[in-house]
Amino acid sequence: MQITDVDVTDVRFPTSVTKDGSDAMNKDGDYSAVYVTLHTSGTAGAGSGNSAEGRLTGYGLTFTIGRGNDVVALAAEQIAARLVGVDVAAMAADMGGTYRRLTDDSQMRWLGPEKGAVHLALAAVMNAAWDLAGRFVGKPVWRMLADMTPEELVDVADMRYLADALTPDQAVQMLRAQEAGKAARIAQLEATGYPCYTTAAGWLGYSDEKMLRIIGEQAELGFGHVKLKVGGNLEDDLRRCALAREAIGPEGTLMIDANQVWDVPTAIDWITQLEPFGLHWVEEPTSPDDILGHRAIKEGIAPVKVATGEHCHNRVMFKQFLAAGAMDFCQLDAGRLASLNEIVAVLLLAARFDVPVCPHAGGVGLCEMVQHASMLDFVAISGTREGRLTEYVDHLHEHFAHPVRVAGGAYQVTGEPGYNTEMLPASVAEFRFPDGPYWSGRHVG
Amino acid sequence: MQITDVDVTDVRFPTSVTKDGSDAMNKDGDYSAVYVTLHTSGTAGAGSGNSAEGRLTGYGLTFTIGRGNDVVALAAEQIAARLVGVDVAAMAADMGGTYRRLTDDSQMRWLGPEKGAVHLALAAVMNAAWDLAGRFVGKPVWRMLADMTPEELVDVADMRYLADALTPDQAVQMLRAQEAGKAARIAQLEATGYPCYTTAAGWLGYSDEKMLRIIGEQAELGFGHVKLKVGGNLEDDLRRCALAREAIGPEGTLMIDANQVWDVPTAIDWITQLEPFGLHWVEEPTSPDDILGHRAIKEGIAPVKVATGEHCHNRVMFKQFLAAGAMDFCQLDAGRLASLNEIVAVLLLAARFDVPVCPHAGGVGLCEMVQHASMLDFVAISGTREGRLTEYVDHLHEHFAHPVRVAGGAYQVTGEPGYNTEMLPASVAEFRFPDGPYWSGRHVG
Numbered sequence: 108m109q110i111t112d113v114d115v116t117d118v119r120f121p122t123s124v125t126k127d128g129s130d131a132m133n134k135d136g137d138y139s140a141v142y143v144t145l146h147t148s149g150t151a152g153a154g155s156g157n158s159a160e161g162r163l164t165g166y167g168l169t170f171t172i173g174r175g176n177d178v179v180a181l182a183a184e185q186i187a188a189r190l191v192g193v194d195v196a197a198m199a200a201d202m203g204g205t206y207r208r209l210t211d212d213s214q215m216r217w218l219g220p221e222k223g224a225v226h227l228a229l230a231a232v233m234n235a236a237w238d239l240a241g242r243f244v245g246k247p248v249w250r251m252l253a254d255m256t257p258e259e260l261v262d263v264a265d266m267r268y269l270a271d272a273l274t275p276d277q278a279v280q281m282l283r284a285q286e287a288g289k290a291a292r293i294a295q296l297e298a299t300g301y302p303c304y305t306t307a308a309g310w311l312g313y314s315d316e317k318m319l320r321i322i323g324e325q326a327e328l329g330f331g332h333v334k335l336k337v338g339g340n341l342e343d344d345l346r347r348c349a350l351a352r353e354a355i356g357p358e359g360t361l362m363i364d365a366n367q368v369w370d371v372p373t374a375i376d377w378i379t380q381l382e383p384f385g386l387h388w389v390e391e392p393t394s395p396d397d398i399l400g401h402r403a404i405k406e407g408i409a410p411v412k413v414a415t416g417e418h419c420h421n422r423v424m425f426k427q428f429l430a431a432g433a434m435d436f437c438q439l440d441a442g443r444l445a446s447l448n449e450i451v452a453v454l455l456l457a458a459r460f461d462v463p464v465c466p467h468a469g470g471v472g473l474c475e476m477v478q479h480a481s482m483l484d485f486v487a488i489s490g491t492r493e494g495r496l497t498e499y500v501d502h503l504h505e506h507f508a509h510p511v512r513v514a515g516g517a518y519q520v521t522g523e524p525g526y527n528t529e530m531l532p533a534s535v536a537e538f539r540f541p542d543g544p545y546w547s548g549r550h551v552g
Numbered sequence: 553m554q555i556t557d558v559d560v561t562d563v564r565f566p567t568s569v570t571k572d573g574s575d576a577m578n579k580d581g582d583y584s585a586v587y588v589t590l591h592t593s594g595t596a597g598a599g600s601g602n603s604a605e606g607r608l609t610g611y612g613l614t615f616t617i618g619r620g621n622d623v624v625a626l627a628a629e630q631i632a633a634r635l636v637g638v639d640v641a642a643m644a645a646d647m648g649g650t651y652r653r654l655t656d657d658s659q660m661r662w663l664g665p666e667k668g669a670v671h672l673a674l675a676a677v678m679n680a681a682w683d684l685a686g687r688f689v690g691k692p693v694w695r696m697l698a699d700m701t702p703e704e705l706v707d708v709a710d711m712r713y714l715a716d717a718l719t720p721d722q723a724v725q726m727l728r729a730q731e732a733g734k735a736a737r738i739a740q741l742e743a744t745g746y747p748c749y750t751t752a753a754g755w756l757g758y759s760d761e762k763m764l765r766i767i768g769e770q771a772e773l774g775f776g777h778v779k780l781k782v783g784g785n786l787e788d789d790l791r792r793c794a795l796a797r798e799a800i801g802p803e804g805t806l807m808i809d810a811n812q813v814w815d816v817p818t819a820i821d822w823i824t825q826l827e828p829f830g831l832h833w834v835e836e837p838t839s840p841d842d843i844l845g846h847r848a849i850k851e852g853i854a855p856v857k858v859a860t861g862e863h864c865h866n867r868v869m870f871k872q873f874l875a876a877g878a879m880d881f882c883q884l885d886a887g888r889l890a891s892l893n894e895i896v897a898v899l900l901l902a903a904r905f906d907v908p909v910c911p912h913a914g915g916v917g918l919c920e921m922v923q924h925a926s927m928l929d930f931v932a933i934s935g936t937r938e939g940r941l942t943e944y945v946d947h948l949h950e951h952f953a954h955p956v957r958v959a960g961g962a963y964q965v966t967g968e969p970g971y972n973t974e975m976l977p978a979s980v981a982e983f984r985f986p987d988g989p990y991w992s993g994r995h996v997g
Contacts, residue, residue, distance in 0.1 A: 132658060132661070133658050133659075133661075133662070134658055135658065135659070136658070136659060136662075137659065171659075171662050171663060172658070172659050172662045173659035173660075173662075174630065174657060174659035174660045175627065175630070175659060175660040175662065175663045175670060177626065178623055178626050178627045178630075178663060178669060178670070179663065181622065181623050181626055182620065182623045182669070185619065185620070185623075212619060213577060213578050213579055213580065213581070213617070214578075214580070214581060214582065214616075214617050214618035214619035214620060215618075215619045215620040216577070216578075217578070217581075217616050217617045217618075217620065218616060218620045218623060218624065218668060218669050218672065219667075219668055220812070220839075220840065220863060221839075221841070222664075222667045222668045222841070222865065223663060223664055223667045223668010223669050223670065223671065223865075224623060224627070224663050224668050224669035224670065225620060225623070225668065225669065226668065227663065267815070268815050268816075268838060268839040268842060268845070269815070270815040270816065270817055270818070271815065271816035271817060271845060271848060367665070370712070370713050370714070370715040370716065371713075371715060371716035372715055372716060373715070393713060394665075394666075394713040394868045395665065396666070396667070396865075396866065396868040396869055396872075397713060397868050397871075397872065398843065398844075398872060399843075399872045399875065399876060400713070400716060400868075400872075403716060418665060420667065420668075420841075421841065423839045423841040423842050423845075424841055426842075427841075427842065427843060427844045427845075430844065431844060
């Protein structure tokens with residue numbers, strides 16, 4: 108069975124209309140996906156949970172917020188073309204080699220290296236390859252990875268440039284130490300899921316009334332955490348933090364997210380003024396590239412902690428953030444890192460430096476993907492859910508064939524083979540940019 | 553006079569055929585340019601040195617090494633479109649504001665931020681805007697910038713996220729301190745040029761004989777420095793370093809360039825074995841994102857020094873490399889940083905931390921551009937050429953309307969208004985990808 112053909116589609120949802128997802132840096136995002144489909148010559152086996160017509164197909168995506176989605180799509184087309192002709196069984200048995208072959212393009216590497224549009228594109232393509240591999244072996248990808256030996260899992264991980272912090276041999280030792288409790292943790296996970304928090308209430312474009320109403324609704328659903336977007340205007344932030352703290356009470360957990368709007372001294376000043384409201388963490392206080400700046404902020408705002416990572420573009424950056432003690436919470440992103448190959452490396456690094464991984468999610472399909480990273484981390488890598496929370500945002504799930512299932516403030520194991528990244532054909536058709544009915548009707552003339 | 557129209561062209565030169573530019577990471581680059589043309593409604597004034605038909609036009613580019621050039625071109629088209637309708641006089645008088653308006657696209661920002669394809673594209677567009685501005689005021693861009701007041705020059709510089717290392721006020725003070733000697737340095741520069749070294753001999757794909765022949769030729773042209781690409785194979789590197797050292801004698805300056813192939817411990821081992829040949833610097837020993845890794849290498853290989861920067865993607869990375877003492881030589885790149893707006897910020901940071909700037913060049917048009925950065929640095933910012941060398945590679949200059957002029961091992965002031973970035977129409981037509989005669993004839997069928 109071979110990969111016969113690839114499709115790359117530019118899909119954009121008009122979220123700027125409702126201000127869902129608005130923050131101090133990203134005022135009017137149209138949540139978008141570069142959506143990759145890998146067609147094969149073969150039909151699905153019994154356990155492979157494949158779509159309608161029975162052909163085995165892989166679906167993957169990366170997330171952007173609108174303009175530029177076509178730039179990533181163009182890069183993804185060129186990367187995905189290299190998968191045509193690949194044998195699916197051989198690929199599923201060697202996902203490390205598959206990743207290394209796709210990254211071995213010295214010309215395209217110049218556009219990064221390992222960052223920006225080409226890295227997002229690689230993520231979209233490899234995410235589809237992982238979905239296909241999971242369907243082929245009939246397992247969710249977290250379970251496919253958790254069932255690997257330590258050596259196999261380290262071979263999947265992109266360990267290049269990491270040896271000064273963690274060698275492959277050291278990684279194998281770490282994984283071996285977690286082998287004993289794995290079966291028990293899988294049972295725990297299947298029983299209780301993986302804890303999450305929601306950003307639903309806190310978008311900057313929401314009125315105070317809307318924010319408070321959603322906080323109330325979320326509390327009823329079992330969410331004890333509230334995250335507010337800040338950084339537009341200090342007076343607004345003071346008022347919103349006070350209202351939110353009052354709503355959740357002294358025991359509730361309040362986080363803030365500045366989406367990179369501050370420089371280092373401004374961040375320290377601003378956060379210090381919000382600190383009396385009892386902040387668990389501040390997220391993205393400054394440029395995501397500023398490792399040493401984050402460390403200075405962390406030292407300047409203690410006991411408030413620093414969370415970052417959704418724009419941290421590769422494992423080499425995470426290595427430094429973690430080794431330098433510049434992040435208290437590691438918010439890796441499943442659309443920005445180059446798929447599970449790079450995510451596994453970051454999970455290993457975070458475990459090595461004992462930093463909790465609390466993945467970034469929301470967007471389009473990020474929740475669907477990061478649940479796999481968190482579940483794998485608990486079962487096989489860090490071995491704990493203690494102090495960990497995966498982000499959850501309740502929007503755009505209706506476009507997915509197998510969306511996340513959240514109950515009691517936790518992602519529940521769904522058991523679908525693959526990566527939960529298949530979108531509904533009707534959604535893809537409607538919101539395809541620029542020629543789908545939504546966009547072509549909207550931009551008449 | 554307004555900008556009426558923009559063209560973006562994908563131009564690729566088939567350098568992979570001759571192995572010009574080959575190194576351990578980049579084995580078969582086809583040196584390419586995303587070439588931006590800004591057309592205007594007005595004609596050139598007397599001193600504006602404009603092209604044939606008399607219409608004032610701006611030309612700019614960024615450099616890639618082949619595949620993916622179209623990805624950057626697509627992003628550049630979208631960014632450049634925002635310049636249509638802009639008044640040229642107003643733009644030339646406010647290049648800081650022009651830059652800030654082009655970077656203020658919160659949707660496209662997600663693809664970086666400030667890195668990868670969108671940042672390369674921004675560089676191409678703003679480089680064209682600088683060329684147009686220089687032609688409009690009738691000055692080479694280095695001179696246009698050198699003639700600004702300290703306040704004007706700092707307003708041009710992108711100082712965002714830099715306050716913990718250098719505030720705008722501190723930058724103004726630094727520039728004021730250099731005002732007194734400026735006229736004398738301009739005279740010195742016009743008399744003697746700016747010193748450079750050449751990488752012509754050292755490409756990894758060259759035979760020993762070709763390497764030695766070119767070293768001899770370059771010595772006759774006044775170049776006392778040799779830089780060799782290394783990192784493919786240790787035995788080859790030992791032999792080539794020995795041959796080169798013998799050819800240039802004990803007084804010659806030998807540098808090596810690993811183009812990112814090593815991890816931190818491997819870099820330290822490998823360089824230590826080459827150290828007996830007397831190395832001035834090692835360039836790009838590991839991932840360009842690895843600030844702390846570069847610092848560890850620097851400590852591990854002293855007295856050999858570390859040079860890096862051609863893949864350092866923005867001023868926030870340079871801030872950290874410089875503040876952390878992780879680079880001994882700052883090799884900024886005029887196609888990767890977002891034009892002179894970001895270059896001026898990096899020049900200020902380098903001066904603040906007293907690190908010599910030795911720009912990366914070669915490629916397509918990089919020499920033409922970086923001479924302006926180095927000249928500006930000497931005249932207005934660091935105030936010295938001591939210990940500085942700008943890279944020079946003698947290829948592809950024949951495609952430029954006003955190529956660099958190198959004599960006696962130094963870039964000579966040419967005096968052409970603009971940024972020297974105009975390519976010959978015949979070259980652009982011949983090597984346009986994929987439909988120019990060269991490429992369409994080559995890939996028949």
